[in-house]
Amino acid sequence: MKKLLLVSAVGLALSGCGGGSGGGNNDNNGGSVTPPVTEPAVASVTGSIEKINGNEITVNGRSFTVESVKFNNTTLPNFTFKQNMTNMMVQVNTAEKASSATVTLEPTMAGLVTYRKGTSFAVNGITLDFAALSDDIDVGDWVFVSSLPTANAGYKVLSVVEIDVEHEYPELEDHYEIEGRIASIEQGTQMFVLGSNIDVYYGDAVSLPAKGLKVGQWVEVEGRNAVDHFAATEVELDGYDIDDAFEDSDIEGIVTSVENLHTGEPSFSLNYRGSFATDSSTCYRLDDSYRCDLNLMKNLKQGVEVEVTSKYVAGQRIASIIEFEQPDWDDNQGNWQGKEFECEGRVSNAIYSADTNELVSFIVSRCENDAEQILADNKVFIDAQTRFENIDKMNIDGSLVEVEGHIINKSKIALEVEAWEADD
Known part of the structure; x- marks a missing residue:
């Protein structure tokens, strides 16, 4: 995804993208290859920052001029993206390439480093490992942690970025959050397990999902570390397939399940965070290619890295383009x-x-x-x-x-x- 000239066209021009015969073109494994597609305009792009150049960032191959930066629904004045912030997860809200854009920081965790030894560290009491952890990060520092999921619903750390909450952003000093998949719920003790082993107490939360907590939901939890668990003050649903705020979206991540591949119109989940359906017009293509190839459908497997362009239709996300990335996180794939x-x-x-x-x-x-x-x-x-x-x-x-x-x-x-x- 280190490319893309975004054409400012409304809707999709995926003519014949889901089928047809090849013949004479073997660019993408041969057969069922269609002409290049017109890139759809999207209103939301979610992924890791690939490149930073002044006030311009590149996410999912698209470059954006940053107008403002938000976190937790609050604008961070004078926030500047620095070179050590590559691989941070963000959501960019815009429909035009190179126009001014609002960037929302989307860390998996935010809060204090409570432990550090070598490449091992803990945030909000949750122990993680990151081979590229900066020597400058130590106990007591306030950080953003971005990650992708692992096969056991754990966390594959992509970046750890220190934020100066003492001088630059004091409003964040007492803010702590984590997100992940609810693995189990114990209503008697008002506890749930997030990811593979994070205990969360929700009994004192002032805000919970309107229809209650359920196993399998992807949630964002605000609160504080309470020694042997995380004490929630707010729990909010944050799944891709329940979010219609941006009808057209572009999201990168790890395929965490695939169903009905044999039918020719499979469905799949991304990052444990939401499901996507496909239809006869869904385009399958390789990284850095503009051509659709139906033969690539067989590459849709657990653990594969993809970028998904989708539309929110009748309560579900329909994938219009599924682009297979060259793996950036090779050591994560063999675990699936x-x-x-x-x-x-x-x-x-x-x-x-x-x-x-x-x-x-x-x-x-x-x-x-x-x-x-x-x-x-x-x-x-x-x-x-x-x-x-x-x-x-x-x-x-x-x-x-x-x-x-x-x-x-x-x-x-x-x-x-x-x-x-x-x-x-």
Whole structure:
């Protein structure tokens, strides 16, 4: 994505992008290659900063002149991007290349460094590792941490940037936040686990999602470190597929699941943070290429780095372009093998929550992972991102189903459950 001349056209011109025959053009693995696409204008670009040149930053191959910088809905006056801020995660709100843009800082964590030894450090009591951690960062410094997800819903650190909260931005001095996927909830103690092992107490939060907390939600949590847990003051939903503030968006990240690849119109999740559907016009292409190639659909796998251009339509995000990046974070990819699963068969032992009456888990007759290994444990868990097709989840015991999903910390999380007709 280190390119792109953004054409200021409204809508997409993806004529024939999802199919057609190749013939005579072998640029992108050959076959089903279409003419170049017209780049769509987008209103929101989310990704890591690739380049900084004065008051201009490059994100997802697009260059923007920075007009203002925000964090936590507050404008940071006189904020200047410095060279050590590459790889920071940001959201740029603009529809024009090289026009003035509002940049919102999107760190995974923000707060005080509470521990430092070599490349290991802790922010808000959460221990992380970063090989490129600056020698200047020490205990007591206030930092932004940007990251991508790992296969176990942990954090692959991309950058750690120190901010001067004593002199330049004193309004941030008492601000601490983390974000991630809710892995489990204990309503009795009013605790939930974020990511792979971050305990959060939400009992004193003044703001929670209107429809309550659910496993599988991606949330942004503000609060403070309380020794053995993070005490939340606010918990806010922050998923890609629930955000219609920007109808057209461009987002980079890690593919964390893929479903229905065999149908030709797969759906997938990005960064555990939201789902994207595809349709017959979705363009698949390689980094630095303008041509669509349907053959590249097979490259849509867990752990792959992509840039997704999408539109928010009827409550879901539809991917118009899926561009496969050259991997920047090679050591993260090998961890995804065996992290997807499929099940089929009859449902038994359906369990419903005593508090909410929602389906929590069930057992299916047969399950295997993406390495075609039969799994001994056939228990499947339901979360906020699970979709049900042509089946009554409140009366699912005894039903024949097909299930696709991903494995997080050894638990099988369903992403799609649909009715199945067994072969005679």
